[in-house]
Amino acid sequence: MFMVSNRVLAKKILRDLLHRGAQVAAIAVTVLLGVLLYVASYDSFRNLETSYQQTYARLHFADFTATGADPARIADAVRGASGVARVSVRTQADTAMSIGGTKLLSRIVGLTGPAGVNEISLAAGRLPDPAHPNEVVVEHHAAETFGLHAGSQVRTFDGTTWHTVTVSGIAWSSEYLWPARSRQEVLGDPHGFAVVFAPQNEATRLSGRPGPDQTLVEMNSGATASEQDGVTRRLRDAGALDVQTKADQPSNAALHEDLSGFSELAVAFPALFLVAAAVAEYVLITRLVLAERPIIGTLLAMGARRRTVVGHYIGYGLGMVLAGTVLGVLGGFIATSAVTAAYTNAVGIPDTVVDHRPSTAIVAVLLGLLTGVAAGLAPAVAAARIAPAAAMRGDGLRPARPGRWSLPSARWRRVPVVARMTVRSLARGRRRTVATMTGTVLALVLILASVGMLTSMRSALHIQFDEIERADATVLTSSPSNELAAQLRSISGVTAVDPVGLTPVTLSAGGRSYSTTLTGLVPDTSMHGFRAPGGGGVRLPDTGILAGAAMANQLGVSVGDTLAVTPAAGSSKTEQLKGLLDEPLGAYAYATDATVTDIGGTGLHGYLLRFTANADRDALRATVTELPSVIAYSDSHAMQNQLDRFLGLFWAFITAMLIFGTVLAFTVIYVTMTVNLAERTTELATLRAAGVPVRRLTASLAAENLTATLLAVPLGLAAGYFAACALLRSFTSDMFTFGLAFGVAAPMLAVVAVLAAAGLSQLPAARLVQRIDIAPVVRERAQ
Numbered sequence: 177m178f179m180v181s182n183r184v185l186a187k188k189i190l191r192d193l194l195h196r197g198a199q200v201a202a203i204a205v206t207v208l209l210g211v212l213l214y215v216a217s218y219d220s221f222r223n224l225e226t227s228y229q230q231t232y233a234r235l236h237f238a239d240f241t242a243t244g245a246d247p248a249r250i251a252d253a254v255r256g257a258s259g260v261a262r263v264s265v266r267t268q269a270d271t272a273m274s275i276g277g278t279k280l281l282s283r284i285v286g287l288t289g290p291a292g293v294n295e296i297s298l299a300a301g302r303l304p305d306p307a308h309p310n311e312v313v314v315e316h317h318a319a320e321t322f323g324l325h326a327g328s329q330v331r332t333f334d335g336t337t338w339h340t341v342t343v344s345g346i347a348w349s350s351e352y353l354w355p356a357r358s359r360q361e362v363l364g365d366p367h368g369f370a371v372v373f374a375p376q377n378e379a380t381r382l383s384g385r386p387g388p389d390q391t392l393v394e395m396n397s398g399a400t401a402s403e404q405d406g407v408t409r410r411l412r413d414a415g416a417l418d419v420q421t422k423a424d425q426p427s428n429a430a431l432h433e434d435l436s437g438f439s440e441l442a443v444a445f446p447a448l449f450l451v452a453a454a455v456a457e458y459v460l461i462t463r464l465v466l467a468e469r470p471i472i473g474t475l476l477a478m479g480a481r482r483r484t485v486v487g488h489y490i491g492y493g494l495g496m497v498l499a500g501t502v503l504g505v506l507g508g509f510i511a512t513s514a515v516t517a518a519y520t521n522a523v524g525i526p527d528t529v530v531d532h533r534p535s536t537a538i539v540a541v542l543l544g545l546l547t548g549v550a551a552g553l554a555p556a557v558a559a560a561r562i563a564p565a566a567a568m569r570g571d572g573l574r575p576a577r578p579g580r581w582s583l584p585s586a587r588w589r590r591v592p593v594v595a596r597m598t599v600r601s602l603a604r605g606r607r608r609t610v611a612t613m614t615g616t617v618l619a620l621v622l623i624l625a626s627v628g629m630l631t632s633m634r635s636a637l638h639i640q641f642d643e644i645e646r647a648d649a650t651v652l653t654s655s656p657s658n659e660l661a662a663q664l665r666s667i668s669g670v671t672a673v674d675p676v677g678l679t680p681v682t683l684s685a686g687g688r689s690y691s692t693t694l695t696g697l698v699p700d701t702s703m704h705g706f707r708a709p710g711g712g713g714v715r716l717p718d719t720g721i722l723a724g725a726a727m728a729n730q731l732g733v734s735v736g737d738t739l740a741v742t743p744a745a746g747s748s749k750t751e752q753l754k755g756l757l758d759e760p761l762g763a764y765a766y767a768t769d770a771t772v773t774d775i776g777g778t779g780l781h782g783y784l785l786r787f788t789a790n791a792d793r794d795a796l797r798a799t800v801t802e803l804p805s806v807i808a809y810s811d812s813h814a815m816q817n818q819l820d821r822f823l824g825l826f827w828a829f830i831t832a833m834l835i836f837g838t839v840l841a842f843t844v845i846y847v848t849m850t851v852n853l854a855e856r857t858t859e860l861a862t863l864r865a866a867g868v869p870v871r872r873l874t875a876s877l878a879a880e881n882l883t884a885t886l887l888a889v890p891l892g893l894a895a896g897y898f899a900a901c902a903l904l905r906s907f908t909s910d911m912f913t914f915g916l917a918f919g920v921a922a923p924m925l926a927v928v929a930v931l932a933a934a935g936l937s938q939l940p941a942a943r944l945v946q947r948i949d950i951a952p953v954v955r956e957r958a959q
Contacts, residue, residue: 207500210449215508244417259403269383272807301326301345318370334384368810457551493552501544615844624896679779696772724763743777
């Protein structure tokens with residue numbers, strides 16, 4: 177029996193791959209990008225999650241935060257319960273602060289001690305000395321924003337009196353890895369909110385509160401779901417009005433929302449690249465099998481095993497992806513370190529964990545090699561099934577049957593020859609046409625998924641800050657008065673002033689609760705727009721409340737249902753839900769100022785301001801905060817900048833995907849086009865021998881490929897739409913609600929980008945056609 181040397185076959189694979197260097201390089205680069213993206217994005221995602229968890233464990237982040245009733249009694253009810261590790265009570269109060277002349281909203285948080293829950297980690301300075309009053313630790317985001325350091329002085333407001341306190345240290349807090357004030361205010365003006373920590377007695381004094389108002393519970397790392405449910409029941413039975421889980425804590429929820437979307441991208445986008453590479457490989461290996469049928473037949477006739485033939489052509493698939501896979505894994509390791517460090521530095525996570533997981537590298541290698549095997553398997557099996565005698569005689573390849581449009585197109589006398597040749601080639605070379613269309617669809621999916629998320633989030637920002645939040649700034653005051661309103665209206669650059677009330681409330685229905693802010697506005701306010709879920713406007717009702725649709729979904733209520741509204745430091749009252757709202761950022765409740773006054777409780781009062789188009793915002797901030805009764809100020813434009821910071825990694829990833837999508841389209845179409853030329857060498861040589869100009873042949877080839885690309889555009893647009901919808905859903909919650917918004921320009925530009933890539937891939941066609949050696953090809957055909 178004839179045995180083929182594996183070394184000989186390996187040399188043949190290497191020679192053939194080098195001979196097709198351009199196509200192989202294009203495929204290898206596509207695989208490299210897919211593997212690199214997978215390793216970098218997936219390991220970065222795991223590293224970020226590990227970094228968070230390490231910080232949470234080290235600082236004993238609370239699994240449950242209960243508010244309402246008597247915190248000491250609630251703590252006694254869960255202390256010693258199964259699965260509970262630590263229990264603490266503390267004061268947390270939102271009040272006003274002044275830092276270097278800037279007035280802002282602040283949060284005073286009581287320290288729980290060295291064996292407490294939600295500890296802090298000092299970055300500089302020291303903890304406050306309980307023996308010396310008026311010392312606080314500032315959370316590091318606020319310290320960076322305002323340039324604070326140990327020894328700096330700030331002023332806090334307890335509701336009646338301003339206190340001057342000294343900064344003893346700067347600290348990280350597990351509760352404020354991202355400085356979110358609430359689930360509704362994940363993104364805010366960094367100059368409009370700060371967190372400070374003080375010993376419990378000092379926190380009570382500085383905030384003007386009578387005592388602790390929160391109970392914190394940390395569970396053991398091995399606590400079961402039933403143990404956690406039992407603790408939740410105990411907290412509620414002891415009188416807790418609201419129980420916030422670790423997953424719902426604003427900072428943690430915001431960061432994991434970002435990570436959740438990132439994890440979706442870490443799988444979806446690399447998969448597109450690997451599928452595209454597999455399509456290009458399949459086309460190339462199929463062409464190789466067709467060209468080598470006589471060689472395959474000879475090998476089989478001389479006794480070569482069919483599994484040897486299968487392994488040989490699968491070897492081509494593995495050879496094309498091997499270098500790209502190895503380089504992709506190595507590049508992914510480097511990118512993982514860079515991405516993890518950049519993200520943790522941007523957010524300010526104290527514990528940065530950078531691990532290069534062997535499991536991720538192994539999976540990436542398997543994915544890359546699987547791409548090569550999957551692409552080569554079908555052509556390899558087809559090669560092994562070739563009848564040796566027929567293949568060696570050269571009659572194993574039957575002439576291609578005329579396509580459906582071949583005969584009709586021959587009678588289209590008035591249609592240019594190039595157009596007729598294009599229609600005929602598309603109909604006869606269905607495999608080539610499908611491969612080109614598949615590459616186009618994949619490229620459009622990648623581009624449109626990226627563009628769709630980009631345009632949708634930009635649209636959400638426009639809706640939030642132009643249609644809904646029409647005020648340019650919010651001013652909080654210790655004592656609303658007509659005199660202050662008049663002073664604000666008299667400031668140059670201010671065009672409108674409306675009163676506003678902000679009351680922290682807990683909405684309850686059917687055993688479920690949701691903490692949010694109830695905003696009280698004048699009935700005919702022009703400072704805030706109310707947008708219905710299906711589009712269009714909603715009027716602020718005279719009685720009852722409006723609420724975000726995401727909040728209503730969590731409570732399981734609909735329009736017309738009755739909600740229990742419990743304000744901070746107030747008693748519960750019932751209000752009817754009069755309408756639902758579609759707001760991209762946060763889930764708030766709204767009512768008229770009269771309704772909010774009737775509900776009562778402790779809240780903040782102030783004014784919404786609107787500026788002229790060319791107003792100097794920094795100057796206006798300084799002027800407004802100089803007014804004695806103004807205690808805090810926030811700018812809506814700063815919130816937009818904060819959102820860009822929050823999504824910084826996301827924007828960079830999406831921009832890269834836009835570039836890579838164009839590269840993907842070029843790769844698939846280029847490989848398909850060059851294989852198309854190789855398959856049609858005899859036909860093209862015969863046409864050249866018959867006197868057909870190279871220009872006309874090149875035009876025909878370009879028209880064929882561009883037509884196949886255009887035919888795939890509707891499918892690509894539809895697939896890209898659904899892909900963008902799926903990816904946006906991974907970012908949607910009660911904190912963020914994004915609707916897909918493509919517009920017209922984005923899909924058009926995506927199509928133009930893919931067509932441009934297809935057009936660029938045609939540039940080598942004229943040179944390849946010109947280089948065809950006519951004499952040998954015609955002579956071979958005549959034999």
